[in-house]
Amino acid sequence: MDRRDFLKAAGAGAMVMAAPGSLLAALSGLTAEEVERRVAEVVPKLTLSEKIDLMAGKISRTLLGAFGVGDGGHGYTGQTVGNARLGIPRVLCTDGPRGVGFMYTATCFPVGMCRGAAWDPELEARVGSVMGYEERAIGGNMLLAPCINVLWHPRWGRAQETYGEDPYHLGAMGAGFVNGVQEHVMACAKHYAVNNVEDSRMFVNAVVDERTLREIFLPHFKKCVDAKVASVMSAYNDVNGDLCSDSMHLMRDILKGEWEFDGFVVSDWENAVEDTVGAAKAGLDLEMPRAKFYGRKLKAAVESGQVPESVIDEAASRMCRQLFRFVGPDFAAGYDKKRMACPEHAAVALESARKGIVLLKNENSALPLVRGEVKTVAVLGEVAKEKNIGDHGSSIVRPPYIVSALEGLTDRAGSVRIIYESGKNLAAAKAAAGKADAVVVVAGYTYKEEGEGRDRASLALPDAQQSLILAAAEANQRCVVVLESGSAIAMDPWIGKVPAVVMAWYPGMEGGHAIADVVFGDVNPSGKLPIVFPRSEDQLAKFDNGSKEVKYGRYHGYRYMEKHGAEPLFPFGFGLSYTTYQYANLKLDKKSAGRSGKVVARVDVTNTGKMAGEEVVELYAGCPGSKVDRAKKELKGFARVALAPGETKTVAIELSVPELAYYNVDAGAWEVEEAEYIISLGPSSCEDDLLKERLKVTGA
Numbered sequence: 282m283d284r285r286d287f288l289k290a291a292g293a294g295a296m297v298m299a300a301p302g303s304l305l306a307a308l309s310g311l312t313a314e315e316v317e318r319r320v321a322e323v324v325p326k327l328t329l330s331e332k333i334d335l336m337a338g339k340i341s342r343t344l345l346g347a348f349g350v351g352d353g354g355h356g357y358t359g360q361t362v363g364n365a366r367l368g369i370p371r372v373l374c375t376d377g378p379r380g381v382g383f384m385y386t387a388t389c390f391p392v393g394m395c396r397g398a399a400w401d402p403e404l405e406a407r408v409g410s411v412m413g414y415e416e417r418a419i420g421g422n423m424l425l426a427p428c429i430n431v432l433w434h435p436r437w438g439r440a441q442e443t444y445g446e447d448p449y450h451l452g453a454m455g456a457g458f459v460n461g462v463q464e465h466v467m468a469c470a471k472h473y474a475v476n477n478v479e480d481s482r483m484f485v486n487a488v489v490d491e492r493t494l495r496e497i498f499l500p501h502f503k504k505c506v507d508a509k510v511a512s513v514m515s516a517y518n519d520v521n522g523d524l525c526s527d528s529m530h531l532m533r534d535i536l537k538g539e540w541e542f543d544g545f546v547v548s549d550w551e552n553a554v555e556d557t558v559g560a561a562k563a564g565l566d567l568e569m570p571r572a573k574f575y576g577r578k579l580k581a582a583v584e585s586g587q588v589p590e591s592v593i594d595e596a597a598s599r600m601c602r603q604l605f606r607f608v609g610p611d612f613a614a615g616y617d618k619k620r621m622a623c624p625e626h627a628a629v630a631l632e633s634a635r636k637g638i639v640l641l642k643n644e645n646s647a648l649p650l651v652r653g654e655v656k657t658v659a660v661l662g663e664v665a666k667e668k669n670i671g672d673h674g675s676s677i678v679r680p681p682y683i684v685s686a687l688e689g690l691t692d693r694a695g696s697v698r699i700i701y702e703s704g705k706n707l708a709a710a711k712a713a714a715g716k717a718d719a720v721v722v723v724a725g726y727t728y729k730e731e732g733e734g735r736d737r738a739s740l741a742l743p744d745a746q747q748s749l750i751l752a753a754a755e756a757n758q759r760c761v762v763v764l765e766s767g768s769a770i771a772m773d774p775w776i777g778k779v780p781a782v783v784m785a786w787y788p789g790m791e792g793g794h795a796i797a798d799v800v801f802g803d804v805n806p807s808g809k810l811p812i813v814f815p816r817s818e819d820q821l822a823k824f825d826n827g828s829k830e831v832k833y834g835r836y837h838g839y840r841y842m843e844k845h846g847a848e849p850l851f852p853f854g855f856g857l858s859y860t861t862y863q864y865a866n867l868k869l870d871k872k873s874a875g876r877s878g879k880v881v882a883r884v885d886v887t888n889t890g891k892m893a894g895e896e897v898v899e900l901y902a903g904c905p906g907s908k909v910d911r912a913k914k915e916l917k918g919f920a921r922v923a924l925a926p927g928e929t930k931t932v933a934i935e936l937s938v939p940e941l942a943y944y945n946v947d948a949g950a951w952e953v954e955e956a957e958y959i960i961s962l963g964p965s966s967c968e969d970d971l972l973k974e975r976l977k978v979t980g981a
């Protein structure tokens with residue numbers, strides 16, 4: 282079904298709904314105290330078998346293996362039996378980070394990496410709220426998202442599912458998403474932890490020193506725990522020799538101990554649990570999608586004394602706490618399945634794609650293609666016709682329609698004539714490019730080259746696409762390349778030959794329209810890269826997705842490249858606009874602060890161009906005189922600001938001094954050094970663009 286038919290069928294506008302967030306409160310209506318009282322009342326009444334039943338998924342008698350269609354016709358990726366006798370709801374969940382998956386027609390958002398490029402936690406909360414609404418409308422009470430794993434290397438097959446490479450940015454985006462989803466249902470931060478490859482994810486042992494674990498792989502999970510995320514999913518891989526699902530250090534010491542996480546830990550699906558006693562003692566609360574190591578094996582372990590029943594009580598209490606927090610008797614009231622992928626929801630997907638698109642290069646005002654000035658545009662490339670919404674793995678979403686780049690450009694062309702060539706016949710493509718006022722080559726990947734269980738083989742575009750770009754550029758100087766993929770692409774063989782490059786990621790069901798809105802100038806691009814784009818792989822930390830054991834060092838992405846003095850193709854945080862911005866008058870509200878203090882950095886940002894736009898202001902901090910080895914600088918704040926042509930606004934970003942800490946392994950604690958820090962603000966991590974001020978940290 283294409284978009285027009287869907288809108289006709291859906292009676293566009295007939296389903297005008299209140300903004301999702303204003304619907305019935307998602308929470309069950311119980312206060313936190315009432316929830317605790319209910320947990321304390323119910324759990325002791327459960328038999329051992331009933332408690333253990335709560336701790337594993339149950340695949341219905343019917344079909345489909347790990348993706349059971351539950352009894353009663355329910356269809357969920359995962360489901361538990363709950364306990365009808367004592368009124369404990371079932372967990373009914375589906376994926377995922379891009380929208381409600383499994384068997385449902387739902388809004389398909391741009392992938393997490395595209396939304397990460399919007400640097401907009403408020404928008405991400407609205408995205409989460411729509412997904413949470415739709416999950417609840419299909420009867421689910423948990424969405425298996427957000428995916429917040431650090432993008433260690435752009436060849437990671439699931440790069441598209443996460444928001445980027447930086448822990449601070451991941452935490453802000455992930456917490457925003459959790460806040461939105463949990464207006465309606467439980468969220469699940471995944472995959473805890475150090476899950477950074479696909480090909481070897483089922484067997485790799487990720488070796489990481491404690492400081493690196495704390496500073497790079499965990500802070501964003503903590504931000505989601507602080508946002509009261511209901512659950513955390515343990516990953517398939519090992520960390521320092523322990524399977525994540527039975528890692529005492531990750532789950533008991535850190536997550537449930539230091540962080541005081543009060544939700545529940547759910548395993549990843551099938552083969553993520555290997556040890557009944559180990560997992561139970563380490564604090565795995567729910568084995569999904571079924572009892573392979575829990576169930577009767579766990580009952581036997583309790584009866585034999587290997588597992589204390591207190592562990593079972595804890596797991597049952599954690600499950601009940603979140604279920605009672607979210608699922609009340611009126612859970613379904615006010616949620617309407619007919620609103621899945623309704624125009625209002627699709628509009629949020631469109632907004633999210635428009636803000637996540639990154640303008641990487643634009644010389645000689647190649648872009649925008651202004652209708653009237655430009656009469657004919659040649660659109661080239663097989664990818665232009667792809668319904669390119671990304672991975673077909675667990676994060677897949679089935680929207681009622683998908684607007685491809687070609688469809689979007691055609692829909693929005695107005696007076697412009699679009700001619701299309703796939704590029705299979707290079708001569709025909711060249712001829713088309715030569716006849717047109719401008720040419721748009723759509724290139725990149727699809728779910729065939731990257732996705733769950735499949736890392737990408739290279740950062741380069743396929744040869745045929747590179748040849749097509751070169752041919753098009755030769756035939757027409759006004760050659761725009763639009764890229765679709767889940768993460769960085771190496772461009773050296775052709776980027777010097779083209780004046781304009783746009784990164785559209787996998788932009789969701791409305792992606793083609795978002796691409797066209799930017800290309801024709803109806804939208805001023807404002808996205809910024811949430812990952813560094815290297816010139817080539819050898820500028821990055823090594824990507825090992827085959828070994829049984831992989832050691833992860835403290836530096837990756839932009840931190841690694843700055844450490845090694847490598848010049849990226851496009852820096853972390855980089856993105857152009859159709860207007861220009863000027864930064865001036867950086868001021869800190871104090872020259873020195875205590876270790877537990879706060880500092881407000883203010884900078885004047887002026888739109889010095891002719892087009893209104895939105896700019897993402899980034900704040901970095903570095904400690905050149907640190908007593909320990911540290912990255913040159915680290916992202917520690919950001920804010921998005923809208924500016925009319927000629928307008929100046931003072932953008933204030935609050936820096937919490939504890940964010941400047943490094944993890945002191947000897948002390949087993951975070952430590953803010955009493956030192957001088959360099960606080961930098963600017964449009965990207967590029968040193969040349971940053972205004973700098975010094976901040977002295979001293980005393981408590």
Ligand code: GLC
Pocket residue numbers: 358376377425471549550675
């Ligand atoms: C998959 C994924 C996880 C997903 C789960 C359920 O293996 O790793 O992200 O939520 O299974 O589909």
